Amino acid sequence: MSTENQEQIDYWNNKAGKTWTELQERTDQLLNPFSQEAIAVAKINPSESVIDVGCGCGATSLAISELGAEVTGVDVSIPMLNLARERSKNVSFIEADASTYQSSKKFDLVFSRFGVMFFADPYKAFANLHSLSAGDGRLAFVCWQSPKNNPWMAIPGQVVRSFLPENETQPDPKAPGPFAFADPIYLKDILIKTGFKDPIMADFKSQLHVADSIEEAVFFQTKIGPGARILAEVDDPALRKEAMDAMGDSLTPYQTEKGVYMEGAVWIVTARA
Secondary structure (H helix, E strand, O other): OOOOOHHHHHHHHOHHHHHHHHOHHHHHHHHHHHHHHHHHHHOOOOOOEEEEEOOOOOHHHHHHHOOOOEEEEEEOOHHHHHHHHHHOOOOEEEEOOOOOOOOOOOEEEEEEEOOOOOOOOHHHHHHHHHHOEEEEEEEEEEEEOOHHHOHHHHHHHHHHHOOOOOOOOOOOOOOOOOOOOOOHHHHHHHHHHOOOEEEEEEEEEEEEEEEOOHHHHHHHHOOOOHHHHHHOOOOOHHHHHHHHHHHHHHHHHHEEOOEEEEEEEEEEEEEEO
16 A cells, blocks of 8 residues: 555544544434535435545445445544444445546446545545546535634634644645645545536535533544544643633533534535546
8 A cells, every 4th residue: 555645644544534433323313414515415316426535434436336336435434343343244445545446347427525635645546546537427525614614623623723823834725634634625625637628516515413411522532533633732630620610611602402513614615536
């Protein structure tokens, strides 16, 4: 396997892969509004061949397979792929880095739900994805908009960050990570320069059921998302508890009778090969 994305490969094969596997049902439920919308927009026909990039634990691969398509799920995370294989025998799940993965088969659809924002070199990666597309193939994927449009991730992350020393170096907004493709101009440039035609970034928002309670929401935020990565840097147990309490306070305004609901915003991206 290519080592160009080795940092991400290591990350998703260690704590992150284990965590996402353990919380598979919870994350599938959380992200389902985006999965459904992206699959609907992709207009998948039976008998089509689809590659699901960054398929993770297999939720979208299974959903696409149920529509009659022939699906190949590709991911770097062995723990997540193992679970995906347990969930379906109708999908071919492959351990591979999609930025360099080669196949003699050409796909009618290159699809992804939050699996394309982690490439070290997105131009090279999308050029490779284009090479996997059939001549009349198409692209459809989901990626996060900016943190300000995703309070369910941004607010807990900001709260926890306030408990760490201020970092004078501002992170690169285009660095591999959840928000790497928040800028639609940058994203469009990647797609056009790698051979994709007529890219469309459709704005899609949904109220997400983050958890049933504040306590559950805090637990979830300590496991997945920017807040979890930042909290991992808080070594002092007392300070960690204080940060988690503050996180809970920040989520309280979003508590409803049916649970904790916060808005999530994505780009549903489509293009022709």
